[in-house]
Structures are given as structure tokens and as C-alpha cells.
Amino acid sequence: xxxxxxxxxxxxxxxxxxxxxxxxxxxxxxxxxxxxxxxxxxxxxxxxxxxxxxxxxxxxxxxxxxxxxxxxxxxxxxxxxxxxxxxxxxxxxxxxxxxxxxxxxxxxxxxxxxxxxxxxxxxxxxxxxxxxxxxxxxxxxxxxxxxxxxxxxxxxxxxxxxxxxxxxxxxxxxxxxxxxxxxxxxxxxxxxxxxxxxxxxxxxxxxxxxxxxxxxxxxxxxxxxxxxxxxxxxxxxxxxxxxxxxxxxxxxxxxxxxxxxxxxxxxxxxxxxxxxxxxxxxxxxxxxxxxxxxxxxxxxxxxxxxxxxxxxxxxxxxxxxxxxxxxxxxxxxxxxxxxxxxxxxxxxxxxxxxxxxxxxxxxxxxxxxxxxxxxxxxxxxxxxxxxxxxx
Numbered sequence: 309x310x311x312x313x314x315x316x317x318x319x320x321x322x323x324x325x326x327x328x329x330x331x332x333x334x335x336x337x338x339x340x341x342x343x344x345x346x347x348x349x350x351x352x353x354x355x356x357x358x359x360x361x362x363x364x365x366x367x368x369x370x371x372x373x374x375x376x377x378x379x380x381x382x383x384x385x386x387x388x389x390x391x392x393x394x395x396x397x398x399x400x401x402x403x404x405x406x407x408x409x410x411x412x413x414x415x416x417x418x419x420x421x422x423x424x425x426x427x428x429x430x431x432x433x434x435x436x437x438x439x440x441x442x443x444x445x446x447x448x449x450x451x452x453x454x455x456x457x458x459x460x461x462x463x464x465x466x467x468x469x470x471x472x473x474x475x476x477x478x479x480x481x482x483x484x485x486x487x488x489x490x491x492x493x494x495x496x497x498x499x500x501x502x503x504x505x506x507x508x509x510x511x512x513x514x515x516x517x518x519x520x521x522x523x524x525x526x527x528x529x530x531x532x533x534x535x536x537x538x539x540x541x542x543x544x545x546x547x548x549x550x551x552x553x554x555x556x557x558x559x560x561x562x563x564x565x566x567x568x569x570x571x572x573x574x575x576x577x578x579x580x581x582x583x584x585x586x587x588x589x590x591x592x593x594x595x596x597x598x599x600x601x602x603x604x605x606x607x608x609x610x611x612x613x614x615x616x617x618x619x620x621x622x623x624x625x626x627x628x629x630x631x632x633x634x635x636x637x638x639x640x641x642x643x644x645x646x647x648x649x650x651x652x653x654x655x656x657x658x659x660x661x662x663x664x665x666x667x668x669x670x671x672x673x674x675x676x677x678x679x680x681x682x683x684x685x686x687x688x689x690x691x692x693x694x695x696x697x698x699x
Contacts (some may be wrong), residue, residue, distance in 0.1 A: 344373065404419070502621075528604050546661060556576050
């Protein structure tokens with residue numbers, strides 16, 4: 309592209325922008341969206357206000373101007389080697405909000421962990437990041453580890469290292485003082501799942517609970533147990549996602565509560581699932597393809613009550629996912645296949661850690677059928693033939 313062509317293209321793009329009566333506020337004509345356009349410390353910034361309403365744009369403009377000027381001031385201070393932990397933390401928070409790789413739920417979780425770090429470390433926000441040493445970090449890790457679970461501690465540790473890394477990259481730190489802290493060991497939850505009889509009694513008790521959504525809660529429990537879905541996935545599955553011809557259910561991602569890693573997968577309908585879905589379609593005469601299959605989004609309180617009534621251990625929505633995987637493996641489905649149905653991306657490594665003992669028990673039972681003793685094999689064969697004749 310020569311200079312004349314480049315100039316023409318720039319002119320055309322300029323025509324798409326419309327000035328407003330307000331300073332630093334412009335409008336992108338093709339979409340009608342308003343943008344902030346301002347110069348801070350000599351740098352021209354243009355940022356979408358994500359609205360086509362000028363009244364909303366005016367309010368958001370003030371917030372953007374303040375945030376950009378504060379960020380520029382922090383950058384000036386860090387370029388001079390001066391930075392507080394709070395400034396590094398805010399830069400980390402801004403990077404998290406701006407990331408296109410994180411789901412909204414992940415961003416929210418990081419925000420909660422950042423708040424927990426500040427709460428567990430009094431005065432850290434105003435502390436000069438250069439004066440925080442390894443001993444300070446170790447003292448924090450002991451406090452945080454005593455108050456939170458290993459998984460939450462590990463998340464906080466990763467974030468803390470990320471905050472200090474910002475200081476390193478800004479030239480305020482020579483070495484990350486949290487780099488030597490070790491992750492906590494996360495012990496896998498011991499699964500206490502209901503027997504077949506307990507599950508049937510549990511669902512029956514849910515259905516006759518007497519509440520407005522008692523029957524819907526029972527169906528939600530069946531749906532989770534028969535498909536191995538996460539609770540957020542189950543709540544967003546529509547009738548259009550249920551393919552009765554291929555006998556499978558499409559599980560797609562959702563910006564807030566859908567599948568992890570933005571993935572899409574297909575889960576086969578086991579006979580119990582197909583029977584339940586056909587019953588629901590019959591019961592709901594006016595069902596539309598875009599309607600969600602489930603009519604409740606969660607039912608933990610009802611589950612707690614029903615479990616207490618039937619005398620079984622309390623289970624959560626996620627435990628029903630474990631129940632699905634357990635029954636699949638005990639029925640002879642191989643772990644890599646179960647892992648794929650669950651939506652794991654590790655080829656079955658996690659499933660092996662959680663459910664590997666089930667395969668071991670199955671292997672021991674199958675091994676009893678193998679023998680190098682010809683007479684033993686003949687006796688087994690004759691016994692099976694005799695049993696078949698009697699049947």
C-alpha cells in the first residue's frame with residue numbers, strides 16, 4: 309500500500325467517527341457505540357464505553373478518564389522504581405479484567421482471592437514493594453494456609469507471585485520474594501456416594517417434598533446423575549441440544565456458568581436419561597426447542613433435606629457427577645471414554661486419580677476368572693453351561 313492509498317483509507321476511517329458536544333466523547337457511526345477519546349501524558353487513548361446511550365456514556369466516560377489518569381500516574385512512579393504493593397496489585401487486577409483468555413467466573417474468582425490476600429496481610433497495600441522480603445511472604449503463607457483450604461491457598465499463592473512479578477518487570481524488585489513458597493498438597497475428596505437403593509429413595513423423597521419445585525428438583529438430580537454434567541452446564545441445556553436421533557446431548561460453553569475452557573462436547577444418552585427426557589417432553593405439551601430442559605437451576609437445600617430423611621450421607625450437585633462416572637466405570641466403560649464424556653482435557657489423568665481404585669477393584673474381580681489350570685477352566689465352563697440349561 310503506497311502513501312496515497314494509506315491516506316485515503318485513514319480518511320475513510322475518520323468519517324466513521326462522530327464528535328459529540330462533550331469533551332473526550334466520540335461516537336462510532338457504524339455501530340452507534342460511544343468511545344472515550346483522550347490524551348493522557350502525551351498518549352492518545354481510545355476506549356469503548358460499551359453503550360449506544362449517550363446518558364450512560366457520559367457516566368462511564370468519567371470513570372474511564374479517572375482510571376486512565378491513575379494508571380498513567382502509577383506507570384510514571386514505577387518507571388522511577390517506586391511502587392507500593394497496592395499499586396502492583398491494582399495493575400494485576402486491571403490485567404485480569406482486560407484478559408480475553410479468562411471467563412467472567414474466573415475473573416470474579418481472582419477478584420475474591422485478591423481481596424482475601426489483602427485481608428490476610430494487614431498494611432500490605434501501602435508497603436513499599438521493595439521492602440517486602442521472603443520472611444514476610446512465609447509469615448503470610450502460614451496465616452493464609454491456616455484460614456483457607458489448600459486449593460484456595462494455591463490460587464492465592466499463584467496470584468501473589470504474579471503481583472510481585474509485576475514489580476520485577478517494572479524494575480522495582482530484583483527478585484520475586486514469594487518465588488520460594490511451595491504449593492499446598494490438595495487431598496482428593498473421599499467419595500461417599502449413595503447405593504442404587506439409596507439413590508432411588510432419595511429421588512422419590514425429593515419428588516414428594518411438598519414444595520412448588522419438588523418434582524423439578526427430583527428431575528434435576530436425575531439429569532445430573534444420568535449425564536455427569538456440571539450444575540452450570542445442566543441449567544443451560546435446551547431441548548435443541550438433545551438429539552434423540554443420535555441419542556446424545558450437546559453441552560456447550562456459556563459466558564457465565566457453562567463448560568470449562570469454553571469447550572463443547574457431546575454426552576451420550578444412557579437409557580435412563582432418554583426415558584426421563586421422553587417423559588418430560590410428554591408432560592410439557594408446549595415445550596419449545598429454545599426452552600431449557602431443567603426448570604430449576606439448583607436444589608441443594610431440597611437435597612440436604614431428602615438425604616437426611618432417607619438416612620444417607622449429604623451429597624452435592626457435583627457429587628452426582630461423580631456418581632455418573634462411578635456407575636459408568638463399574639459398568640465396564642473405560643476411563644478415557646468416561647473422561648471424555650465428563651469434558652476433561654487431560655486424556656483421563658484426573659479421572660484415573662479420582663476413580664482409578666474402581667478400575668483396580670474391577671480388575672481384581674476379573675482376574676479371578678483367569679486360570680492356567682485346564683481342569684479349573686473345564687469345571688468353570690461346565691458350571692456355566694449347567695447354569696444356562698437350568699435357566
